[in-house]
Amino acid sequence: xxxxxxxxxxxxxxxxxxxxxxxxxxxxxxxxxxxxxxxxxxxxxxxxxxxxxxxxxxxxxxxxxxxxxxxxxxxxxxxxxxxxxxxxxxxxxxxxxxxxxxxxxxxxxxxxxxxxxxxxxxxxxxxxxxxxxxxxxxxxxxxxxxxxxxxxxxxxxxxxxxxxxxxxxxxxxxxxxxxxxxxxxxxxxxxxxxxxxxxxxxxxxxxxxxxx
Numbered sequence: 769x770x771x772x773x774x775x776x777x778x779x780x781x782x783x784x785x786x787x788x789x790x791x792x793x794x795x796x797x798x799x800x801x802x803x804x805x806x807x808x809x810x811x812x813x814x815x816x817x818x819x820x821x822x823x824x825x826x827x828x829x830x831x832x833x834x835x836x837x838x839x840x841x842x843x844x845x846x847x848x849x850x851x852x853x854x855x856x857x858x859x860x861x862x863x864x865x866x867x868x869x870x871x872x873x874x875x876x877x878x879x880x881x882x883x884x885x886x887x888x889x890x891x892x893x894x895x896x897x898x899x900x901x902x903x904x905x906x907x908x909x910x911x912x913x914x915x916x917x918x919x920x921x922x923x924x925x926x927x928x929x930x931x932x933x934x935x936x937x938x939x940x941x942x943x944x945x946x947x948x949x950x951x952x953x954x955x956x957x958x959x960x961x962x963x964x965x966x967x968x969x970x971x972x973x974x975x976x977x978x979x980x
Contacts, residue, residue, distance in 0.1 A: 771876050771883060773931045773934060773935065775876075776872065776873055776876045776930050776931050776934040777930060777931045778927075779872055779884075779887040779930070780872045780873070780887075780926040780929075780930035781926075781927040783890045783891040783923065783926050784865070784894070784923035784924060784927055785920055785923075786891040786892070786894045786895055786898075786923075787894040787895065787897055787898040787901075787919040787920055787922065787923040788916040788917070788919050788920040789895050789916075790897060790900070790901065790902060790919055791899065791905075791906070791916040791919050793899060794902045794906040794915060802967060804903035804904070804906070805903070805963050805966050806963075807899070807900070807903045808899075808900040808901075808903035808959075808963060809964065809967070811900040811903075812900055812955045812956070812963075813959055815896070815952075816951075816952040816956045816959075817952075818893075819864075819949070819951050820948070820949070820952045822948050823945040823946075823948035823952065824945075826941075826945045826948075827942075827944075827945030827946070828945070830943075830945040830949065831945040831946065831949035831952075832949060833946055833949065834945065834947060834948065834949025834950035834951075834952075835952055836949075836953060837946075837949075837950050838950040838953025838955075839954070839957045841863060841950070841954055842860060842954045842958055842961075843957070843961075845859045846962075853904050853963075854904055854905045854908055854918075856958060856962060857900065857904045857905075857958065858921065860954050860958045861897055861901060861923070862921070862922045862925060863950065864897075865897075865922055865923045865924070865925045866947060867944070867950065867951040868890050868893075868894070868923075868925075868951075869925050869926035869927070869928065869929030869930045869933065870929055870930070870940050870944050871890060871933075871944065871948075872886060872887055872890060873931060873934035873935075873937070873940060874933050874934070874937055874941050875887070876930075877933075877934055877941075890926075897923075898916070901915060901918060901922060902915040902916070
């Protein structure tokens, strides 16, 4: 298979569509909001740790600057969409998937074998991200189909960014650590500022109910 802009775009479209699979478990499993908040938190922390590790390997300084920008970005978005965790997680994952698009495009700059390997890894990594989106949206009243749609929507930057990253590998390679850091900072701040307070308040209410 010859590697060109179209094959890279198709690969990134494949990774994006994989995100939609993450919402499918909600067709079969009903659970309380606090349980899925916990699931989403764990998935996002794991994803963030792998991003931090990757970013640190290729440029620790740029990764840290990116992480700080990610925190600032989510703080601003929180003010704009105050109260809607569903909108917030879609915004977080959309910002995050641009870094993955860069990853796909840059990897094909290293040859077809590396590109295919990274494509498969990112596609697998995207499935639990879709689950994290479903974990926030479905218990709050969204349908599984809507959660699946927004999961794929959040990954649209991948096929949009990947071909440019492939065409301008060197320039994007230098941006990649900052992009990975940005994504990690955004996700970790969302967990810290939105999901953990919910879990803590549920825990407190649970203890309050038991004490009566």
